[in-house]
Amino acid sequence: MRSWVEVSLGQIRANYRAVRSVVGAAVDVMAVVKADAYRHGAVEVSRALEAEGAQWLAVSNVEEGVYLRRQGIRARILVMADFLPEERAGLEEFQLTPVIHSLEDLPAARVPYHLKIDSGMGRLGTRAGAEEIARAVQAAPSSMEGLSSNAMLRITFTLFSARTRFDVLLQLGWIVDGGGVPGLHQQSGK
Numbered sequence: 793m794r795s796w797v798e799v800s801l802g803q804i805r806a807n808y809r810a811v812r813s814v815v816g817a818a819v820d821v822m823a824v825v826k827a828d829a830y831r832h833g834a835v836e837v838s839r840a841l842e843a844e845g846a847q848w849l850a851v852s853n854v855e856e857g858v859y860l861r862r863q864g865i866r867a868r869i870l871v872m873a874d875f876l877p878e879e880r881a882g883l884e885e886f887q888l889t890p891v892i893h894s895l896e897d898l899p900a901a902r903v904p905y906h907l908k909i910d911s912g913m914g915r916l917g918t919r920a921g922a923e924e925i926a927r928a929v930q931a932a933p934s935s936m937e938g939l940s941s942n943a944m945l946r947i948t949f950t951l952f953s954a955r956t957r958f959d960v961l962l963q964l965g966w967i968v969d970g971g972g973v974p975g976l977h978q979q980s981g982k
Contacts, residue, residue: 826852906938
């Protein structure tokens with residue numbers, strides 16, 4: 793038996809509108825279109841989401857972001873995975889926003905970025921304390937636009953460890969942004 797996938801751009805648009813209606817107009821929704829929009833067609837899906845008003849898209853790497861730009865996609869594009877040193881020029885040239893995973897990489901930041909915080913999953917992101925992060929962010933040559941973190945709870949982690957890392961996120965938001973969390977976005981994990 794053969795199998796196939798039928799992609800409904802109308803349903804993708806409807807799903808985006810449904811999410812927008814739940815979170816409200818004050819919250820930006822960032823659609824993840826990495827890996828060719830999970831093989832749904834990154835360009836087609838991105839165009840459909842832009843038509844619905846999506847301001848942000850997220851890709852895995854610089855190459856995916858450059859491809860979307862060359863196809864005419866104008867929404868902000870967040871590069872979620874780390875990038876190679878030779879890809880830094882592409883971030884600026886194609887107006888891509890990187891996620892930086894390590895405080896040691898902040899001095900090399902030449903474009904506005906999002907900082908990844910490990911909030912308990914033990915995956916990517918810094919595990920530094922809020923004050924250390926704030927000092928590194930304030931010394932960086934470019935501005936931090938947002939904080940990023942994967943879902944904090946996982947069956948292998950205790951509520952205490954997740955809560956402790958979440959407290960770091962909140963403390964950092966107060967230190968860096970004078971009381972509000974700047975562009976905090978949360979991603980789900982497995």
